[in-house]
Amino acid sequence: MSTPSFMHGNQAIADGAIAAGCRFYAGYPITPSTEIAETLSGRLPEVGGVYIQMEDEIASMAAVIGASLGGLKSATATSGPGFSLMQENLGFAVVGEVPCVIVNVQRVGPSTGLPTKVAQGDVLQARWGTHGDHRIITLYPSSAQEAFDLTVKAFNLAERFRTPVILLSDAIVAGLLEKVEIPDPADLEVVARARPTVAPEQYRPFDYSGSDVTPLAKFGSGYRFHITGLLHDESGAPTEDSEVVARWLDYMQRKLDDHLDEILDWDEIRLDDADTAIVAYGCTARSAEHAVDLARERGHRVGLLKLKTIWPFADDMIERLAGRIDRFVVPELNLGQIRSEVQRVVGGLATVEGINRADGLQISPEQILAAIAEKAPAR
Amino acid sequence: MTVATPPKTTWESLQEVFEIVSLRGPDPIILSSIPYLPSDGHRHTKFPVVLGPPGRVISVAVGLRAALPDTPLLLVTAADSATLGTNHLIHTARRNIGMTLLVLRSDLLEAGDIPVDRTGWASTGYQVTMEQAGTPLEWAIALQASLVGRGSLLNPSELANLIVEAVETPGFSVIGVTGDPTLRTGVMSRRSDWPEYFTTYRAWSEGMVELPTSSIWPVTPAQPRSSAPTRLEVRIAGIGGQGVKLAGTVLSEAAGLGEGLWATQFGDYGSATRGGPSRVDVVMGSKRISYPAADDADILIVLSRDAAAAQLPRARPAAACVADEGTVDPGPGGPLVVPIAQLAREHTGTTIAAGVTSLGCVAALSDAVSLDSLRIALRARLPERKVETNLRAMEAAYELTTVLTGGKQT
Numbered sequence: 201m202s203t204p205s206f207m208h209g210n211q212a213i214a215d216g217a218i219a220a221g222c223r224f225y226a227g228y229p230i231t232p233s234t235e236i237a238e239t240l241s242g243r244l245p246e247v248g249g250v251y252i253q254m255e256d257e258i259a260s261m262a263a264v265i266g267a268s269l270g271g272l273k274s275a276t277a278t279s280g281p282g283f284s285l286m287q288e289n290l291g292f293a294v295v296g297e298v299p300c301v302i303v304n305v306q307r308v309g310p311s312t313g314l315p316t317k318v319a320q321g322d323v324l325q326a327r328w329g330t331h332g333d334h335r336i337i338t339l340y341p342s343s344a345q346e347a348f349d350l351t352v353k354a355f356n357l358a359e360r361f362r363t364p365v366i367l368l369s370d371a372i373v374a375g376l377l378e379k380v381e382i383p384d385p386a387d388l389e390v391v392a393r394a395r396p397t398v399a400p401e402q403y404r405p406f407d408y409s410g411s412d413v414t415p416l417a418k419f420g421s422g423y424r425f426h427i428t429g430l431l432h433d434e435s436g437a438p439t440e441d442s443e444v445v446a447r448w449l450d451y452m453q454r455k456l457d458d459h460l461d462e463i464l465d466w467d468e469i470r471l472d473d474a475d476t477a478i479v480a481y482g483c484t485a486r487s488a489e490h491a492v493d494l495a496r497e498r499g500h501r502v503g504l505l506k507l508k509t510i511w512p513f514a515d516d517m518i519e520r521l522a523g524r525i526d527r528f529v530v531p532e533l534n535l536g537q538i539r540s541e542v543q544r545v546v547g548g549l550a551t552v553e554g555i556n557r558a559d560g561l562q563i564s565p566e567q568i569l570a571a572i573a574e575k576a577p578a579r
Numbered sequence: 580m581t582v583a584t585p586p587k588t589t590w591e592s593l594q595e596v597f598e599i600v601s602l603r604g605p606d607p608i609i610l611s612s613i614p615y616l617p618s619d620g621h622r623h624t625k626f627p628v629v630l631g632p633p634g635r636v637i638s639v640a641v642g643l644r645a646a647l648p649d650t651p652l653l654l655v656t657a658a659d660s661a662t663l664g665t666n667h668l669i670h671t672a673r674r675n676i677g678m679t680l681l682v683l684r685s686d687l688l689e690a691g692d693i694p695v696d697r698t699g700w701a702s703t704g705y706q707v708t709m710e711q712a713g714t715p716l717e718w719a720i721a722l723q724a725s726l727v728g729r730g731s732l733l734n735p736s737e738l739a740n741l742i743v744e745a746v747e748t749p750g751f752s753v754i755g756v757t758g759d760p761t762l763r764t765g766v767m768s769r770r771s772d773w774p775e776y777f778t779t780y781r782a783w784s785e786g787m788v789e790l791p792t793s794s795i796w797p798v799t800p801a802q803p804r805s806s807a808p809t810r811l812e813v814r815i816a817g818i819g820g821q822g823v824k825l826a827g828t829v830l831s832e833a834a835g836l837g838e839g840l841w842a843t844q845f846g847d848y849g850s851a852t853r854g855g856p857s858r859v860d861v862v863m864g865s866k867r868i869s870y871p872a873a874d875d876a877d878i879l880i881v882l883s884r885d886a887a888a889a890q891l892p893r894a895r896p897a898a899a900c901v902a903d904e905g906t907v908d909p910g911p912g913g914p915l916v917v918p919i920a921q922l923a924r925e926h927t928g929t930t931i932a933a934g935v936t937s938l939g940c941v942a943a944l945s946d947a948v949s950l951d952s953l954r955i956a957l958r959a960r961l962p963e964r965k966v967e968t969n970l971r972a973m974e975a976a977y978e979l980t981t982v983l984t985g986g987k988q989t
Binding site for chain 2: 204206224226243246248250252254255256259260262263264266268270271272274289292372375376377379419422424425427429430487489490493562565566
């Protein structure tokens with residue numbers, strides 16, 4: 201049983217967070233993400249959680265880490281300027297393996313940019329915004345329904361893999377009001393925070409032996425351990441032992457790479473007989489889906505791969521498609537951030553073209569249709 | 580031959596102190612930015628530690644306090660890293676989350692020093708003067724600390740007792756940590772505590788419950804009529820303060836929840852709340868809506884001269900266009916002119932209702948959304964006292980449009 205209601209993407213993220221068990225939010229309001237904070241400031245106290253408006257986004261991210269270490273599922277939301285400020289502590293959460301969710305509702309940048317206008321310019325920042333080699337999970341909804349569903353998934357993946365998860369959105373998905381079917385709580389899969397099964401004396405907060413994470417003990421529950429931004433051994437103690445660091449690095453990659461089937465998510469739309477594939481995500485995927493319908497009416501064999509997990513990138517899926525697709529078209533509200541990923545995977549197997557704009561306007565279905573109708577460039 | 584004993588590192592000295600700190604309640608959590616390597620077989624600090632980026636651990640403490648109301652938080656800091664986080668310290672103080680600060684190389688009231696680090700980083704690295712950094716005493720005053728004192732690493736048991744006393748005192752405590760044997764140690768001042776943020780927050784939110792989501796819409800979702808359009812695009816354009824966005828919300832919910840259609844509402848508005856251009860697109864139909872913009876509007880309503888100038892020339896020929904009176908120059912071939920703002924003012928007393936009033940035109944021009952569904956949607960979104968007047972304005976626009984057009988257009 202599910203309840204239909206009308207909500208915009210930002211509210212769906214807030215409702216998804218509550219449904220996923222989020223009980224702490226620290227943030228600093230910024231357009232076009234503000235409704236997430238606004239909604240949670242009302243909802244969290246109703247469910248025994250805490251909402252706090254921080255002095256800035258640096259502190260917001262720090263407080264989210266603290267609350268998560270204290271046992272609460274925690275999140276923050278921001279837009280590009282705030283996301284830049286969060287990168288330092290985001291890296292701390294990666295290294296400390298602290299589960300949390302960071303929402304970035306994108307607007308045009310860099311800097312203050314165009315505060316109310318839509319963009320998808322932070323896709324690579326989500327991947328590489330914090331310094332150093334690291335893996336990260338990034339999800340990206342294209343509708344209010346997906347905003348709800350992927351928020352729940354983001355919290356689940358954060359717990360499952362003890363990692364920060366980034367949920368990208370954009371000003372269009374954020375402000376789009378549409379129907380959302382809210383599942384009955386009994387039907388919703390929610391991953392609870394795992395608890396250590398060993399006694400405090402035996403507890404080690406990290407395990408680099410395989411690709412599975414160790415349960416994170418709640419601070420203040422009798423388990424004495426250290427969380428540090430320094431590279432550390434499995435007891436949590438800082439180390440400069442290159443052998444330990446190498447094992448850590450290997451584990452940190454494998455903990456996501458070995459479980460891609462749980463992380464990757466996409467929709468295939470009319471791809472079965474297609475010779476041309478549009479690869480799109482977020483608000484642009486909606487223009488692309490409409491463009492597919494228009495192009496099909498005109499006899500073009502076009503389909504859409506809608507990415508819902510952006511990072512890790514869907515290499516295998518793109519590679520499989522490249523075996524039977526002649527042409528990839530990648531519309532994005534940036535200058536080609538995912539196109540370069542598609543190009544990397546496709547190599548010389550097919551042509552890859554971008555449709556790009558970053559001027560605050562969305563890409564229309566007609567613009568995509570026009571590109572498809574043009575003769576494909578030579579490989 | 581004598582072998583010189585290397586001096587202890589700061590952490591080693593502090594660890595000795597923590598070993599003898601004995602608290603009745605839960606373990607304290609130690610927050611710090613000072614890197615340490617428990618090398619040479621040296622043990623971990625016995626309590627849980629969060630070792631974060633300089634200055635930022637102060638805000639980590641805010642999250643920990645929200646999650647763990649009764650766990651003592653112990654910030655171990657030197658002047659430089661706390662200075663990096665002064666903004667956070669000020670706000671943490673404002674919230675009075677309750678925390679004990681151990682300030683190393685404290686010149687609390689007078690000058691002082693800590694023991695030399697084995698690697699030398701502490702002795703050579705701490706070049707920040709307290710004059711530059713703000714003194715721990717100034718912090719103590721700014722934090723409205725409940726307890727201010729100084730302990731010496733040369734006297735671990737006294738420092739341990741001081742920590743226990745500070746932790747058990749509600750509110751902030753600031754303890755200078757020194758290695759200078761000439762400095763006075765002990766509690767230097769006490770003051771009364773003041774309300775802690777999360778205690779106040781929890782008291783405020785206690786008893787708050789999730790309100791049952793009540794909806795005036797029928798529980799069983801409506802099924803679309805067979806005559807429903809596959810895709811119908813409506814654009815309402817005007818200026819901020821005409822209720823354009825609310826009109827879009829009401830129309831999309833009437834379509835989605837009243838008529839059982841797929842529907843989206845998308846607004847495009849600038850940073851200004853009033854006076855700037857404001858536009859809303861509602862797309863509805865029996866097919867799921869992918870592209871939510873009404874670039875090829877079937878129904879176009881303009882409520883300002885600027886909107887008329889911008890939108891009417893690009894309307895497709897078959898579109899049903901309605902312009903508010905005074906927004907276009909009268910003449911043949913132009914849009915249908917309806918005095919929308921005037922009807923709004925007449926029935927509600929304000930032109931903020933212009934957007935909602937224009938929905939009467941939409942209902943008159945298309946069968947997709949009935950006046951009944953619009954009435955329910957309006958009740959769902961407007962405060963009770965405004966419903967009747969807005970309804971009358973909307974119905975007046977419906978009747979006038981019907982008369983002017985002689986029936987439905989799309």
